[in-house]
Amino acid sequence: MTDDVDTQDVLGPDIFKRQEHHDFFARLRDQDPVHWHVDSNGIGFWSLTKHADVQMANRDAKRFIVSEGFTLIDIDPDDLQGAAMREMLPGMDPPQHTRYRRIVNRGFTPRTLRLLEGHLALKAKTVLDNVVERGSCDFVEDVAAELPLQAIAELVGVPDEDRKRVFAWSNQLTGIDDPEYEGDLEHGMLVSAEMISYADGLRQDRELNPRDDIITKLTNTTLDEGEGLTEAEFGMFFLLLVVAGNETTRNATAHGMRALIESPDQMQKLREDPSAARIERAVEEILRWSSPIHYFRRTAAMDIELRGKTIRQGDRVVLWYASANRDAEAFPDPFMFDVDRTPNDHVAFGGGGPHFCLGANLARLELRLIFTELVTRMPDARFDGEVEMLRSNFVAGIKHMPIRWG
Numbered sequence: 001m002t003d004d005v006d007t008q009d010v011l012g013p014d015i016f017k018r019q020e021h022h023d024f025f026a027r028l029r030d031q032d033p034v035h036w037h038v039d040s041n042g043i044g045f046w047s048l049t050k051h052a053d054v055q056m057a058n059r060d061a062k063r064f065i066v067s068e069g070f071t072l073i074d075i076d077p078d079d080l081q082g083a084a085m086r087e088m089l090p091g092m093d094p095p096q097h098t099r100y101r102r103i104v105n106r107g108f109t110p111r112t113l114r115l116l117e118g119h120l121a122l123k124a125k126t127v128l129d130n131v132v133e134r135g136s137c138d139f140v141e142d143v144a145a146e147l148p149l150q151a152i153a154e155l156v157g158v159p160d161e162d163r164k165r166v167f168a169w170s171n172q173l174t175g176i177d178d179p180e181y182e183g184d185l186e187h188g189m190l191v192s193a194e195m196i197s198y199a200d201g202l203r204q205d206r207e208l209n210p211r212d213d214i215i216t217k218l219t220n221t222t223l224d225e226g227e228g229l230t231e232a233e234f235g236m237f238f239l240l241l242v243v244a245g246n247e248t249t250r251n252a253t254a255h256g257m258r259a260l261i262e263s264p265d266q267m268q269k270l271r272e273d274p275s276a277a278r279i280e281r282a283v284e285e286i287l288r289w290s291s292p293i294h295y296f297r298r299t300a301a302m303d304i305e306l307r308g309k310t311i312r313q314g315d316r317v318v319l320w321y322a323s324a325n326r327d328a329e330a331f332p333d334p335f336m337f338d339v340d341r342t343p344n345d346h347v348a349f350g351g352g353g354p355h356f357c358l359g360a361n362l363a364r365l366e367l368r369l370i371f372t373e374l375v376t377r378m379p380d381a382r383f384d385g386e387v388e389m390l391r392s393n394f395v396a397g398i399k400h401m402p403i404r405w406g
């Protein structure tokens with residue numbers, strides 16, 4: 001690896017804000033696909049940048065574990081935050097993960113999604129109704145942010161009168177690294193505690209008044225021991241859903257619209273044929289193109305040989321989904337945004353391992369509904385100011401995107 005690549009600080013959120021990460025990863029895939037990196041804080045980690053390697057590590061939960069940390073922040077089980085991270089799905093290894101995942105999968109069945117679809121289709125229409133006459137808006141705040149929040153609130157069964165409060169909390173947990181949001185860890189912990197306590201209120205209510213919703217399904221006291229989530233587990237699960245399902249889908253929507261504005265020929269194709277099948281294909285390409293989560297991290301549970309390198313037991317290993325999704329060995333012409341791309345084996349939701357995104361089908365549904373509205377009602381959208389990126393190495397975020405149409 002040349003020095004000039006080595007000295008770049010991929011951990012630094014600025015490279016992502018400046019959108020230089022794709023060039024950086026292209027060079028790594030080419031020159032040193034399993035790369036040992038030490039960042040400016042002295043933290044060392046392996047970067048896996050090839051699609052095949054990311055998929056392999058993602059599926060091998062025995063050799064690549066998560067309980068030491070699923071981001072570049074190590075989990076210290078002796079501090080409060082570390083202990084909390086191990087109580088969340090992404091920080092659990094088997095057998096704890098297997099049991100927990102079996103329970104929460106019950107909340108995300110095809111039947112649940114079918115029940116949600118009608119509501120969400122109406123919400124997607126309303127989101128557009130609210131802006132379309134204006135002729136211009138901040139796409140992120142006025143369009144992309146709305147549906148993901150509504151979807152989680154619907155799924156969980158948050159009453160209408162509480163939604164504003166839940167939305168405000170979830171926005172406060174956004175973009176901790178970015179100065180605009182004035183996010184800091186302490187405030188984040190405070191907000192998290194409020195959300196957990198709110199979730200417990202919902203749980204207690206369903207104990208008295210069971211309903212056909214996810215809270216009742218996951219916590220019902222008539223379930224055998226070990227078959228439902230405990231009080232503490234449910235609070236953490238609620239927090240996880242809001243954090244995992246909100247920003248990701250918002251950013252996929254914003255990146256997708258940006259890509260369609262930048263490629264009018266692709267927008268035109270969808271405008272001519274906005275059938276469900278065509279939009280579904282486009283959504284997969286939007287996911288590949290945007291990789292809303294840049295990476296997840298694992299830790300080597302034993303020594304592992306990969307492409308001539310020895311990853312030592314205990315080493316941090318970063319699976320760069322953003323890089324795997326632009327690997328020419330998996331995607332012909334990877335830097336081309338092609339709404340008809342097939343096959344499209346992207347890893348935006350993970351590489352098919354046990355931690356595969358729990359909300360993948362919900363996110364796909366939301367994206368299909370919102371893009372169906374967008375390509376039919378705003379097909380001539382264009383930029384109306386600067387697209388502002390989030391300063392984060394974890395979330396591929398767009399903060400503001402002024403557009404106009406008509």
Ligand code: HEM
Pocket residue numbers: 058089090091101152240241244245246248249252291292293296321347348349350351352353354355356357358359360362363
């Ligand atoms: C475009 C939107 C989304 C993207 C790109 C995305 C991406 C991801 C990724 C990359 C992972 C880790 C996979 C792995 O390491 O193997 C993940 C896990 C997860 N996601 Fe999503 N996600 C999205 C939307 C959602 C939604 C809507 C929800 C819930 C309402 C959700 C809930 C979760 C949960 C609970 C996990 C942890 C699963 C586990 O560790 O077993 N996500 N997601």
